[in-house]
Amino acid sequence: MEVSKRIVLRFPRRLIDRPIIYHLVKDYDLEFNILKASITPEQEGLMVLELKGNQDEYDRGIEFLLKTGVQIQSLSQDVTRNDERCTHCGACVTICPSAAFAVDPATRRVIFNDEKCIACGLCIPACPPRAMEVHF
Amino acid sequence: MKTIAEINEKIKKGQAVVVTAEEIIDIVREKGLSRAAREVDVVTTGTFGPMCSSGAFLNFGHTRPRIKIGGGRAYLNDVPVYTGIAAVDVFIGATALPDDDPRNRVYPGEFPYGGGHVIEELVAGRDIRLAVSAYGTDCYPRRKLETWINIRDINEAILFNVRNSYQNYNVAVNLSGKTLYTYMGVLKPNLGNANYCSAGQLSPLLKDPYYKTIGIGTKIFLGGGIGYVAWHGTQHNPNVLRGENGLPRRPAGTLAVIGDLKQMSPEFLRGLSMLGYGTSLAVGIGVPIPILSEEILAYTAVSDAEIFAPVVDYAEAYPQGRPEVLAEVSYAQLKSGSITLQGKQVPTASLSSYPKAVEIARTLKSWIEKGEFTLTEPVAPLPGVESGITIRGLKERPVE
Ligand code: SF4
Ligand code: SF4
Numbered sequence: 001m002e003v004s005k006r007i008v009l010r011f012p013r014r015l016i017d018r019p020i021i022y023h024l025v026k027d028y029d030l031e032f033n034i035l036k037a038s039i040t041p042e043q044e045g046l047m048v049l050e051l052k053g054n055q056d057e058y059d060r061g062i063e064f065l066l067k068t069g070v071q072i073q074s075l076s077q078d079v080t081r082n083d084e085r086c087t088h089c090g091a092c093v094t095i096c097p098s099a100a101f102a103v104d105p106a107t108r109r110v111i112f113n114d115e116k117c118i119a120c121g122l123c124i125p126a127c128p129p130r131a132m133e134v135h136f
Numbered sequence: 137m138k139t140i141a142e143i144n145e146k147i148k149k150g151q152a153v154v155v156t157a158e159e160i161i162d163i164v165r166e167k168g169l170s171r172a173a174r175e176v177d178v179v180t181t182g183t184f185g186p187m188c189s190s191g192a193f194l195n196f197g198h199t200r201p202r203i204k205i206g207g208g209r210a211y212l213n214d215v216p217v218y219t220g221i222a223a224v225d226v227f228i229g230a231t232a233l234p235d236d237d238p239r240n241r242v243y244p245g246e247f248p249y250g251g252g253h254v255i256e257e258l259v260a261g262r263d264i265r266l267a268v269s270a271y272g273t274d275c276y277p278r279r280k281l282e283t284w285i286n287i288r289d290i291n292e293a294i295l296f297n298v299r300n301s302y303q304n305y306n307v308a309v310n311l312s313g314k315t316l317y318t319y320m321g322v323l324k325p326n327l328g329n330a331n332y333c334s335a336g337q338l339s340p341l342l343k344d345p346y347y348k349t350i351g352i353g354t355k356i357f358l359g360g361g362i363g364y365v366a367w368h369g370t371q372h373n374p375n376v377l378r379g380e381n382g383l384p385r386r387p388a389g390t391l392a393v394i395g396d397l398k399q400m401s402p403e404f405l406r407g408l409s410m411l412g413y414g415t416s417l418a419v420g421i422g423v424p425i426p427i428l429s430e431e432i433l434a435y436t437a438v439s440d441a442e443i444f445a446p447v448v449d450y451a452e453a454y455p456q457g458r459p460e461v462l463a464e465v466s467y468a469q470l471k472s473g474s475i476t477l478q479g480k481q482v483p484t485a486s487l488s489s490y491p492k493a494v495e496i497a498r499t500l501k502s503w504i505e506k507g508e509f510t511l512t513e514p515v516a517p518l519p520g521v522e523s524g525i526t527i528r529g530l531k532e533r534p535v536e
Contacts, residue, residue: 087184087406087418090486091321094329103473108490125246126322128186128408128487129418 004052006035006118008078010071011045020068021049028061029053035118048119078119078135081112085131092123092132137429143177144510152177154504156497157338157425157436164437169430172437178504178511179436181340182357182422182496185333185488186408188319189299189370190417191229192255192397195291196266198224203268204276210268212254212285223276227296228254230407230417240412244317250415253407255295258287259359260402293397295359295405299369301421303341303389304445307332307465307484309477312451317412321487323450330447330475330482335493336440336467340423341389343436345382346521347374349425351514356393357422357500360404362509363395365423368518373527382435385444385464389518393421404496418489422496424504426511440467447477457529 011020016039024030030053037047051058065072088109093101100116101123103109123132146152153176155163160179164172194217196205204223211217214234218227232251239245258264268281287293308320308331316323321331336342344350354365369390376386404420427433446461453460465475470484503509519525 085406087489088491089185089418089489091331092485094324094331094483094485095322108471108494125244125409125411128321128410128416129406130248130409 001055002052003055003058004050005058005074006048006050008073008119009045009047009049009065010073011047012069013043013045015069016043016045018068020065020070021047023064024051024061028057028064030057030061036120050118079114079117079121079124080133080135082131082133085129086110086127087129087131089128092127095123095126097122137173138177138427140426140428140511140513143426146177147504147510148507150505150507152504154178154180154501156494156501157181157343158494158497160433160436161337161439164433169434169437173427173430173433176427176433178501179343179425179427179433180422180497180500180504181335181338181343181425182420182493182500183301183335183339183488184404184418184420184492184496185335186319186410186416187297187300187419188231188416190255190295190297190419191227191251192258193225193227193292193294193296196224196226196285197289197291199278199281201278202276203270203278203281204273205268205270208268208270210266212264212266213249213257214265214267215249215251215254217251230255231414233415244412245414246411247409247413247415250407250409252415252417255397255417256402256405256407258293259397259400259405261287287398294394295363295397295400296366296392296394297419298392299371299390300393300419301340301369301391301423302334302387303339303345304384304443305332305334305387306448306454307445307470307475308450308454309447309462309482310451311449316450317410318450319410319413319416320450321485322411327477327480327482330470330477330484331487332445332467332470332484333487334445334467335488335490336443336471337438338490338493338497340421341391342383342443343438344423344425344432345378345384345435347389347518348432348435349428349514350391350423351517353512353515354423355509355512356395356424357420357496357503358393358395358400359397359420360401361395361397361399363393363421364512365391365514365518366394367392371527372519372525374519374521374523375526379442379444381438381442383438383443386446386461391421391518404492420492420496422500424500424509424511440471443467445470447475
């Protein structure tokens, strides 16, 4: 079975220059799409990946990553909306590159569909009451 | 037809028929004007959006020994407040920023905390740190003060906003090739989005376009409590282009409003951070419109499809103060999710919250239905079209 998942990888400093992603492709035949990559001020590597491939290979690939010491988190937990702060203005709707926000035509409330979120972070400073939060 | 006094009698008996400015649209469509005007007593409006000309006067009470904050420096949670009034009165404005905020030196500035946030926290009942340095006088000898304050304990906390509740507003777009960070939100390059900011068919002054019922002294819903229209707002501009239905097609009238901050709620006063622009305060306002005649009712029944807003380029026209309008679009078009400009589909987004506006109009409706809120007769009208008022730009004169 084919799977496609978005995950957040956190590389401790010692792993930053190791060819880990290369192995995912070569040894597990997984396709990847880098949605975001950065090195935090604490010298930790952070990468948001979309991984595609056969379920078995995918599971073995994840196992391999964990063994190397990479931490994995699924993406939807990373960007959340603080529903107490959200005023349902709608300012985020045209900011999100991945159409994770939609306006309910009947109530005009803004729906946040976290499955679509690629954790690009653009909505976080663009939300006037700062209702969007990122958790690392 | 009816008078405000008659409507108040019905309110007190719990018999008034109150509907929101959204509900009235279908009621008039179904029943026709004259029947609806006989049946409906009050239409409630609502709006909730960033309103930068908002602020609060606070009186802390005197210390022992006394301190004269007036003319000195004072901060609430590191945000500077205006002290140029009496000893322990200050004014905190929504756009005030801590001295050490980098502003736009790191562009675009994030403006995480400012006066609007202090007001929200005060209203939420949180303790706020007050720091004062004063110069000391014979009658007010003390020079330093650092203390926690709480809205519960101070004498007065009065919200006073000199320009709120704009009657219509620009739709902001960006014709340039770079992203703009404005008070109308983030504007993506090359007509990447169009941001509007009005509750449209729920917005108070759009439902009383000639200020026939809303005037000085009108009792309103303000920030979750009760407030009053204090004056016409600054930049009140009744003489703009109007459509055949009388509705302004440009930003027009405004309200100055006042109310007791102690009764208000952070649900309807929310500190905002406009990326690259500064801080502000989202304010919830609801105004009841007494249905005194069919004419007044007809104005309350206009829908988003009949209200038009001007589209303005915020890359050139707005910052340079040029009057160009790229197009006019209706709020119904804006709410459809996209508008067509220069042959391009441009996605739209709102800065003002329609769901909150609905909540405000419904809350005000329930207050009136329960007999808790009666209507006031304005003590003076707002300047109308006949006043001849138009807003001016600043005439600069060289200083020798
Ligand atoms: S911009 Fe922020 S407050 Fe407005 S709808 Fe989006 S998440 Fe909610
Ligand atoms: S983080 Fe990016 S993708 Fe996720 S909701 Fe915000 S703007 Fe959309």
